[in-house]
Amino acid sequence: MEEFEVSDASKKTKTVYISTIISIALVLLMLGLLGLVLVHAKNLSNYVKENIVLNIIVDEGAKETDVLAFQKELNQNPAVKQTQYVNKELAARNLTQDLGEDFVNFLGYNPLTSTFDVYLKAEYANNKSIDELKASISKNPVVKEVVYQSSLIDMVNKNINTIGLIILAFAALLLVIAIALINNTIRLAIYSQRFLIKSMQLVGATKNFIRRPFLLFAALHGLIAAFIAIIILLATLIYARKEVPEIIILNNYKEFGFVFVGLIIIGIFITGISTWFAVSRYLRLKSYHLYR
Numbered sequence: 001m002e003e004f005e006v007s008d009a010s011k012k013t014k015t016v017y018i019s020t021i022i023s024i025a026l027v028l029l030m031l032g033l034l035g036l037v038l039v040h041a042k043n044l045s046n047y048v049k050e051n052i053v054l055n056i057i058v059d060e061g062a063k064e065t066d067v068l069a070f071q072k073e074l075n076q077n078p079a080v081k082q083t084q085y086v087n088k089e090l091a092a093r094n095l096t097q098d099l100g101e102d103f104v105n106f107l108g109y110n111p112l113t114s115t116f117d118v119y120l121k122a123e124y125a126n127n128k129s130i131d132e133l134k135a136s137i138s139k140n141p142v143v144k145e146v147v148y149q150s151s152l153i154d155m156v157n158k159n160i161n162t163i164g165l166i167i168l169a170f171a172a173l174l175l176v177i178a179i180a181l182i183n184n185t186i187r188l189a190i191y192s193q194r195f196l197i198k199s200m201q202l203v204g205a206t207k208n209f210i211r212r213p214f215l216l217f218a219a220l221h222g223l224i225a226a227f228i229a230i231i232i233l234l235a236t237l238i239y240a241r242k243e244v245p246e247i248i249i250l251n252n253y254k255e256f257g258f259v260f261v262g263l264i265i266i267g268i269f270i271t272g273i274s275t276w277f278a279v280s281r282y283l284r285l286k287s288y289h290l291y292r
Helices: 002-049 064-075 088-099 103-107 127-137 150-191 194-202 207-243 245-250 253-284 287-291
Strands: 053-058 080-086 115-120 143-147
Touching (some): 002 207, 053 127, 064 115
Antiparallel strands (some): 053 115, 080 115
16 A cells, blocks of 8 residues: 555655656746747848948049959958949849840940959948948048948847847846746645645755755756757747857857757756745744645
8 A cells, every 4th residue: 555655655756856847848938939039030140231331432443453452441340240342244244134235335335434342341331430431431532432221220229229229128028928837837846845845844855965865966957958959949940040050150059059059058047046046945934834
């Protein structure tokens, strides 16, 4: 009879632990998905900013050697990610393809000018930095004019900042909810062990001795739950890349690694802290309070 009761209690304990791990894994999965959104949002923001084009119109009297030297100087500028030189002949061919007819033969001459398409690094894609760059490169005799859409750049930066604040606020809210959910889950799991905790205390076990196995199990459960969440996230990423191959442009495996490590740390930390407080609560309770 006693063996049956022990076996039944052991099964209930295992069931509680399994449900605890699954619950924590689902919460960590939500946090992981949000972390991936944050990573993609940052990369998407940089991708948009680094595709803003600054057009430099080359003076028609400039020599080819001077133009190439100017391009080399541009590429060495810390604000510039890359440059693309489009001479007037190439510009004419591109426009002819877009229009579907040879406008040079129709006009009798090529009215286009040679230009540089300058792509800036994300941190320099703002009007202040561009104005400073414009003032610097406009002094070069090769440059006839520098053209960019300041209103578009302002709009892009404002929208990105607004979206970033919304995502951060949502992240903070979700983190609070996640901590509350994990804490409640751990408290329910420890509640089923309250009589064991009090029994150990009554026979003379110290508080640290009683807490130690619970904290070790909590860390293990947090680690297992984090790995379950990571596996699901990896499966989601693999599926997303198959369905939308272009998403690889925004992939940054180093940052994804930080997200996964963050899930492990959060899983172990929150479960450990929650277990500490839950066990400490039952250690402080009087025996007759355990039945309430």
